[in-house]
Amino acid sequence: MKIALLGYGKMGKIIEKIALDRKHEIVLKIDYDNQQDLTTENLQKADVAIEFSTPGTVLANINHCFDAGLPIVVGTTGWHQQITEIKQRYNNSDNAFIYGTNFSVGVNIFFHVNKVLAKLMNNHPYYDVQVEEIHHLQKLDSPSGTAITIAEGIIDNLDQKKQWINILTDANNPVEDNAKAEDVLIESHRIDSVPGTHTVIYDSEVDTIEIKHTAHNRNGFALGAVLAAEWIKGKNGFYSVEDMFDLS
Numbered sequence: 001m002k003i004a005l006l007g008y009g010k011m012g013k014i015i016e017k018i019a020l021d022r023k024h025e026i027v028l029k030i031d032y033d034n035q036q037d038l039t040t041e042n043l044q045k046a047d048v049a050i051e052f053s054t055p056g057t058v059l060a061n062i063n064h065c066f067d068a069g070l071p072i073v074v075g076t077t078g079w080h081q082q083i084t085e086i087k088q089r090y091n092n093s094d095n096a097f098i099y100g101t102n103f104s105v106g107v108n109i110f111f112h113v114n115k116v117l118a119k120l121m122n123n124h125p126y127y128d129v130q131v132e133e134i135h136h137l138q139k140l141d142s143p144s145g146t147a148i149t150i151a152e153g154i155i156d157n158l159d160q161k162k163q164w165i166n167i168l169t170d171a172n173n174p175v176e177d178n179a180k181a182e183d184v185l186i187e188s189h190r191i192d193s194v195p196g197t198h199t200v201i202y203d204s205e206v207d208t209i210e211i212k213h214t215a216h217n218r219n220g221f222a223l224g225a226v227l228a229a230e231w232i233k234g235k236n237g238f239y240s241v242e243d244m245f246d247l248s
Ligand SMILES: NC(=O)C1=CN([C@@H]2O[C@H](COP(=O)(O)OP(=O)(O)OC[C@H]3O[C@@H](n4cnc5c(N)ncnc54)[C@H](OP(=O)(O)O)[C@@H]3O)[C@@H](O)[C@H]2O)C=CC1
Pocket: 006, 007, 008, 009, 010, 011, 012, 030, 031, 032, 033, 035, 052, 053, 054, 055, 057, 061, 074, 075, 076, 077, 078, 100, 101, 102, 103, 104, 138, 221, 222
């Protein structure tokens, strides 16, 4: 397949390597410095676009691909408020779109286990739940997209929880949490070089249950994005990464 890479930072560069290993061709690379090359003519040289840029640039990149009729895989996080609008637009079109807050197989298994555990915990209200995420210092958004998906999985399955709230904290600057019983607290930490660690913690007076996913590097995210580009070919409409991994 011919791939357009929109965003050529930490993720874009690993995606390029994995795509080439899988015998794909990179026909366009767009970064901050060459945004003027993001034209319909250039996009139409590709079969699919893979978008890992920034929360401030992702929507414009999606719009360009939509106008060019190019299927797009979006991994960029930090724009969850616009997702419903994008979903409606793609579901009313012949264009294809797939979004994942996290494309790694391990995290998608974790998402599933998280939902099953949340349902089970309805019978055990003496546990309270919170989510913790740790990422590198360059991360622009908080909470992480993955942590939001985890919190949504809890809210959809644990009756007591209605919405999530976030605090960004560090060891020198601890922030007091004002979470109410109906809130899922997401605690975000930023520590140099951490690719992404997510923990769900159920705490009671007598014990703690934890499930945790630790990314050792970014290769799992990047491979999942290339698999999504292969998977979206020939499809129409809006998909989420859960549609690609059959974990039911
Ligand atoms: N869904 C998933 O599985 C994963 C998602 N992510 C998400 O992917 C995104 C990118 O992560 P990462 O690669 O680590 O971030 P980086 O900051 O390393 O890369 C982002 C790149 O986007 C470039 N950029 C800036 N403006 C534009 C533009 N208009 N069009 C295209 N590219 C542009 C930046 O250029 P410059 O530096 O010159 O400004 C930079 O090179 C983040 O939102 C992150 O949360 C990350 C890992 C996994």
